[in-house]
Amino acid sequence: MLKQRTQQAFSYLYDNYAATLNGVILGIIQDPEVSGDVLQEVFVKVWRQIGTYDPSKGRLFTWMFNIARTTSIDMLRSREWKNSQRNHSLDDAHTDLPEKRGIGEEMGLRKMISGLREEHKVLVELNYFEGYTQEEISGMLNIPLGTVKTRMRAAIVQLRKQVQ
Amino acid sequence: MDIQAYIESGVIESYVLGIANEAEVAELQRLQQQHPEVADAIVACEQWLRNTADRYAAPVPLAGKDQLWAALQASEEQTTSPAIKPTLAPVRSLRPAGRYLAAASLILLAGSIALNIYFYSRYTHAQDQYLGLLTERGTLMADNKVYQTRLNTLQGQLQVLTDTALLKVPMPGATGREQQLATVYWNRQTKDVYLISNNLPAAPAGKQYQLWAIVDGKPVDAGVLGDCASLCQLKNIGAAQAFAITLEQAGGSPAPDLTQLQVMGKVPS
Numbered sequence: 001m002l003k004q005r006t007q008q009a010f011s012y013l014y015d016n017y018a019a020t021l022n023g024v025i026l027g028i029i030q031d032p033e034v035s036g037d038v039l040q041e042v043f044v045k046v047w048r049q050i051g052t053y054d055p056s057k058g059r060l061f062t063w064m065f066n067i068a069r070t071t072s073i074d075m076l077r078s079r080e081w082k083n084s085q086r087n088h089s090l091d092d093a094h095t096d097l098p099e100k101r102g103i104g105e106e107m108g109l110r111k112m113i114s115g116l117r118e119e120h121k122v123l124v125e126l127n128y129f130e131g132y133t134q135e136e137i138s139g140m141l142n143i144p145l146g147t148v149k150t151r152m153r154a155a156i157v158q159l160r161k162q163v164q
Numbered sequence: 165m166d167i168q169a170y171i172e173s174g175v176i177e178s179y180v181l182g183i184a185n186e187a188e189v190a191e192l193q194r195l196q197q198q199h200p201e202v203a204d205a206i207v208a209c210e211q212w213l214r215n216t217a218d219r220y221a222a223p224v225p226l227a228g229k230d231q232l233w234a235a236l237q238a239s240e241e242q243t244t245s246p247a248i249k250p251t252l253a254p255v256r257s258l259r260p261a262g263r264y265l266a267a268a269s270l271i272l273l274a275g276s277i278a279l280n281i282y283f284y285s286r287y288t289h290a291q292d293q294y295l296g297l298l299t300e301r302g303t304l305m306a307d308n309k310v311y312q313t314r315l316n317t318l319q320g321q322l323q324v325l326t327d328t329a330l331l332k333v334p335m336p337g338a339t340g341r342e343q344q345l346a347t348v349y350w351n352r353q354t355k356d357v358y359l360i361s362n363n364l365p366a367a368p369a370g371k372q373y374q375l376w377a378i379v380d381g382k383p384v385d386a387g388v389l390g391d392c393a394s395l396c397q398l399k400n401i402g403a404a405q406a407f408a409i410t411l412e413q414a415g416g417s418p419a420p421d422l423t424q425l426q427v428m429g430k431v432p433s
Contacts, residue, residue, distance in 0.1 A: 007233060010232075010233055010236065011229075014232065018224045018228070018229070019222060019223055020214075020217045020218050020221040021217075022221065023220040023221040023222040024217055025222075026222045027220065032222070035222070036224075036225075036228065037259055037260065039224065039228075040228075040231075040235055040260055041259065043235075043236065044236060044239050044260070047236050047239075058206070058210060059207075059214070061210070061214045062180055062210045065182070065213065065217065069182050070182070107222065108222050109216070109217060109220045110220075112216055112219075127183050128181055128183050133185070134185070152174070152183075153173055153174035153175065154174065155174075156174040156177040156178060156181070157172065157173075160174075160177055160209075160212060163219075164212075
């Protein structure tokens with residue numbers, strides 16, 4: 001049904017996954033204004049690539065989840081690049097954020113790591129939410145790659161146990 | 165290999181979250197084929213991810229659904245036009261908002277060009293019309309001057325004709341030329357002689373009409389008719405009992421050719 005790309009199929013996808021994917025995107029983007037744009041981009045990609053989705057390789061949600069994550073990280077990277085190129089105008093969206101959002105008040109899926117130890121949290125932040133490879137993290141934190149791998153695995157196992 | 169340890173190592177979570185590297189993914193897919201418990205663990209982890217993501221779902225605006233459907237339809241049209249696709253140079257993809265802005269600015273540009281062409285043609289058309297009006301105005305001014313001059317002449321002639329000393333001498337056509345008519349206006353005080361050719365045929369080439377004053381039975385030359393418009397002033401005549409017109413050689417003759425007598429009228433006493 002989904003591969004026929006009818007409005008009914010879209011309606012099903014949207015009703016079942018839009019809010020959840022929005023939480024995934026917001027977890028990475030941390031800006032509700034931008035996450036709406038990314039959600040649209042994710043749906044466009046899903047819609048175009050639905051023909052390449054192979055049910056034998058995993059659930060539909062997992063497939064869309066990964067599209068949402070990589071699209072969000074791409075957006076984050078392009079935004080960081082843009083920010084380094086020019087000064088931000090001090091519009092409301094930027095001046096309001098620190099007051100509205102205290103420390104620990106993360107948005108979307110990022111809330112799930114609030115219970116982790118600090119040394120685990122930073123790895124999940126960098127690896128999952130910001131999309132750095134473990135090799136890059138090893139260089140950034142000046143920790144051997146083997147240690148990064150071990151700690152990351154431990155962090156994820158911990159996460160799986162905590163969040164049920 | 166200890167499959168249970170492998171399952172509990174966190175590699176399955178890494179894989180599902182999309183942060184496993186290529187070697188880890190390849191190994192996991194191989195083990196998944198060999199060990200059903202690995203496949204089951206992946207399914208369970210996917211379910212966990214779905215549940216966790218659902219818990220941290222962020223509500224989306226209601227209007228977003230229709231907007232998104234419209235956006236999908238729009239992007240669909242872009243991809244399903246294979247005719248123009250091969251000729252397109254690789255372009256930097258824009259965010260949807262940027263795409264609409266780009267499309268809108270292209271439409272605005274096209275509209276602006278069209279308006280420019282339209283207004284330019286209107287401008288040249290108006291300029292042509294203006295030049296036409298200028299020419300017409302010049303013609304009218306010239307005509308106006310001509311009429312003013314003619315009016316002045318006629319006013320002068322009216323002065324002449326209303327002088328109380330003026331005598332009107334109608335000259336009907338001679339025998340055989342009864343339809344012809346000319347009138348002499350003769351001022352007895354100033355001796356001025358004017359002529360109106362009421363009905364004289366145009367003189368043939370090389371010929372001219374000549375006015376004669378009949379003084380005591382003898383014809384006296386009173387001048388030839390030039391191409392005057394209405395009232396022609398001829399030679400002054402002191403006394404006359406009658407006037408007559410003959411057709412003579414151009415320039416006039418010393419004596420009238422009486423066979424060519426056109427009109428004749430007696431001066432009323």
